[in-house]
Amino acid sequence: MGVYEILQIIVPSAIFFAAPLIFTALGGVFSERSGVVNIGLEGLMVIGAFTSVVFNLTFADRFGEFTPWLALVMAMIVGAVFSLFHAVASITFRADQVVSGVAINFLAIGLSLFLVKKMYGKGQTDQIQVGFDKIDIFGLSHIPVLGPLFFSNGYIPSYIAIALAFVVWYILFKTPFGLRLRAVGEHPMAADTMGINVTKMRYIAVMISGALGGIGGGVYATIISRDFSHATISGHGFMALAAMIFGKWHPLGAMGAALFFGLAQSLSIVGQTIPFLKNVPTVYLLIAPYVLTILALAGFIGRADAPKALGTPYVKGKR
Amino acid sequence: MNSTRFTNFFVPVFAVLLGVIAGSIVMIVSGYNPIAGYSALLYGAFGDSYYIGETIRQTTPYILAGLAVAFAFRTGLFNIGVEGQLIVGWLASVWVGVSFDLPKVIHLPLAVLAAAAAGALWAFIPGFLKARFKVHEVIITIMMNYIALHVTNAIIRSVLSDKGFKSAKIHESASLQSEFLQSITDYSTLHYGIIIALIGAVVMWFLLEKTTKGYELRAVGFNQHASRYAGMNVPRNIILAMVISGAFAGVAGAMEGLGTFGNISVKAGFTGVGFDGIAVALIGSNNAFGIILSALLFGALKVGALEMPSSADVPTELVDIVIALIIFFVASSYLIRLLLSRFKKEGK
Numbered sequence: 001m002g003v004y005e006i007l008q009i010i011v012p013s014a015i016f017f018a019a020p021l022i023f024t025a026l027g028g029v030f031s032e033r034s035g036v037v038n039i040g041l042e043g044l045m046v047i048g049a050f051t052s053v054v055f056n057l058t059f060a061d062r063f064g065e066f067t068p069w070l071a072l073v074m075a076m077i078v079g080a081v082f083s084l085f086h087a088v089a090s091i092t093f094r095a096d097q098v099v100s101g102v103a104i105n106f107l108a109i110g111l112s113l114f115l116v117k118k119m120y121g122k123g124q125t126d127q128i129q130v131g132f133d134k135i136d137i138f139g140l141s142h143i144p145v146l147g148p149l150f151f152s153n154g155y156i157p158s159y160i161a162i163a164l165a166f167v168v169w170y171i172l173f174k175t176p177f178g179l180r181l182r183a184v185g186e187h188p189m190a191a192d193t194m195g196i197n198v199t200k201m202r203y204i205a206v207m208i209s210g211a212l213g214g215i216g217g218g219v220y221a222t223i224i225s226r227d228f229s230h231a232t233i234s235g236h237g238f239m240a241l242a243a244m245i246f247g248k249w250h251p252l253g254a255m256g257a258a259l260f261f262g263l264a265q266s267l268s269i270v271g272q273t274i275p276f277l278k279n280v281p282t283v284y285l286l287i288a289p290y291v292l293t294i295l296a297l298a299g300f301i302g303r304a305d306a307p308k309a310l311g312t313p314y315v316k317g318k319r
Numbered sequence: 320m321n322s323t324r325f326t327n328f329f330v331p332v333f334a335v336l337l338g339v340i341a342g343s344i345v346m347i348v349s350g351y352n353p354i355a356g357y358s359a360l361l362y363g364a365f366g367d368s369y370y371i372g373e374t375i376r377q378t379t380p381y382i383l384a385g386l387a388v389a390f391a392f393r394t395g396l397f398n399i400g401v402e403g404q405l406i407v408g409w410l411a412s413v414w415v416g417v418s419f420d421l422p423k424v425i426h427l428p429l430a431v432l433a434a435a436a437a438g439a440l441w442a443f444i445p446g447f448l449k450a451r452f453k454v455h456e457v458i459i460t461i462m463m464n465y466i467a468l469h470v471t472n473a474i475i476r477s478v479l480s481d482k483g484f485k486s487a488k489i490h491e492s493a494s495l496q497s498e499f500l501q502s503i504t505d506y507s508t509l510h511y512g513i514i515i516a517l518i519g520a521v522v523m524w525f526l527l528e529k530t531t532k533g534y535e536l537r538a539v540g541f542n543q544h545a546s547r548y549a550g551m552n553v554p555r556n557i558i559l560a561m562v563i564s565g566a567f568a569g570v571a572g573a574m575e576g577l578g579t580f581g582n583i584s585v586k587a588g589f590t591g592v593g594f595d596g597i598a599v600a601l602i603g604s605n606n607a608f609g610i611i612l613s614a615l616l617f618g619a620l621k622v623g624a625l626e627m628p629s630s631a632d633v634p635t636e637l638v639d640i641v642i643a644l645i646i647f648f649v650a651s652s653y654l655i656r657l658l659l660s661r662f663k664k665e666g667k
Contacts, residue, residue, distance in 0.1 A: 089650055090650075109636075114640060118349055235588075238465065294463075
């Protein structure tokens with residue numbers, strides 16, 4: 001097996017596994033850049049996955065091939081609404097943001113399984129019938145060597161995810177909105193003095209993270225698991241959180257890290273078919289994202305500095 | 320009773336009440352009968368001696384997991400990695416349980432100590448990284464959870480079994496199971512672990528409240544700068560606090576390994592006990608005695624929930640929703656404190 005054939009297996013599947021992580025990690029970037037820790041990404045993905053699968057199963061007959069897209073929109077909306085729990089608790093009621101995030105995770109899995117049992121009478125939904133089609137990107141797929149690797153036979157949401165990382169970068173670093181959002185996360189009192197509504201900015205940021213986490217979960221459920229059960233989202237939200245930190249709270253860094261973690265995930269699954277990886281125990285690939293994140297945080301791979309006001313509720317008039 | 324102790328007591332009670340009320344609203348909205356649901360839960364938790372045995376058995380690891388989280392909280396740390404420390408503790412206890420043949424007086428303590436050591440080691444890493452590099456322990460402990468899960472599964476597959484899905488049963492000499500306790504509870508899975516858990520609670524109380532070291536650990540948690548100025552070694556205290564917390568978590572794993580299951584099997588996901596430990600600690604106000612009560616509450620909720628589908632047709636997940644909401648309400652204690660202070664003002 002030549003190197004090119006191996007790449008042809010690895011690269012598309014890495015992008016395939018990375019897409020949900022990219023969406024969710026970008027959501028995390030919004031929330032944490034505004035100063036709100038979001039451990040609840042896992043729960044937001046769960047809610048997104050649940051919503052998209054249920055929508056898909058219920059409306060597949062009516063909307064046909066548009067179903068998965070509408071399901072993603074629903075996942076986005078429900079994710080944003082669900083994240084309000086986190087926003088209200090951690091911004092308005094000054095709850096410990098980590099504890100509130102833990103509660104989000106508990107609530108998401110409890111509520112969605114409760115509803116699955118209520119609606120379907122069993123702990124797991126059926127398989128969805130309408131998914132996304134694989135496409136070749138017009139023009140780009142004909143580029144020699146690179147075309148078949150990166151631009152052929154992929155899912156549209158994967159390409160949207162990568163494009164979105166650049167959009168988020170533009171929003172955060174090139175627009176007034178982005179500047180305000182980052183200011184709120186670095187020094188809320190200064191931002192408040194300059195007339196920025198800290199509470200409003202943080203609410204918006206947390207809701208965007210809910211929307212993107214919802215999409216991430218929806219994408220995962222629609223293209224990877226294709227059904228919903230208690231084990232559908234098992235740690236992907238935390239992996240997205242890791243990607244965000246490994247990417248140093250930067251959208252493009254988060255995307256790069258998510259792609260890398262997608263690679264590690266795909267290697268742990270397709271690795272058995274590749275000669276020189278056959279003898280590497282999969283456990284090394286499974287723990288690679290987490291070990292790398294720890295090393296990055298400990299400063300072995302450059303410094304990763306969190307936004308300064310991360311995790312602290314803003315109380316007006318208090319120094 | 321002074322005012323802060325009053326609120327410290329009432330915030331968790333209020334949160335539990337609000338959680339239970341919210342749970343009944345969920346049941347009403349989704350077309351279930353909340354009275355039938357909660358009475359099924361109560362019966363399933365305390366209805367007869369079998370259920371009581373199961374509830375106490377479930378309470379056992381909750382007490383230790385709660386102590387682990389609370390010990391870290393009291394020393395200014397957030398150990399969200401109790402789950403991972405519990406899993407490696409479980410693995411270590413079973414490993415010792417199957418690989419040695421020793422008299423019970425040596426074997427059983429050895430297996431429990433191995434679990435404590437494994438949990439402590441797993442917690443040492445985040446403690447060290449926090450003390451040395453000032454890395455926040457929350458993220459590291461989350462990552463360590465996943466590393467624990469995957470590494471444990473790999474060891475079960477390759478070392479403790481021949482590519483199988485579970486280890487052999489531990490030897491009788493390392494077992495916490497008790498025919499006596501089983502027979503008085505209509506053959507539930509109750510085991511001697513509850514005694515270890517209660518001792519654990521006393522140990523935590525004594526360590527934190529009655530020893531110089533405990534005072535130091537708490538001081539470092541309150542204010543690192545002041546502690547350093549007073550001559551305390553801040554990094555060493557941070558590591559020590561994390562290690563002790565991890566040891567409690569490891570022993571919680573031993574309760575599952577030596578008591579409830581007697582082996583360890585490959586896990587698709589987390590046990591959840593470690594995460595529930597966060598709720599236990601919060602409801603117990605991080606106080607050793609409070610934790611015993613709140614662990615009993617959560618043990619009863621979890622075990623009682625199993626009775627809900629058959630007698631009231633309510634999915635067991637309702638209890639997870641209630642637990643999540645209780646955590647929310649405790650976390651948002653600002654809201655409850657605000658309400659309490661309003662009530663007090665009106666009373667005057």
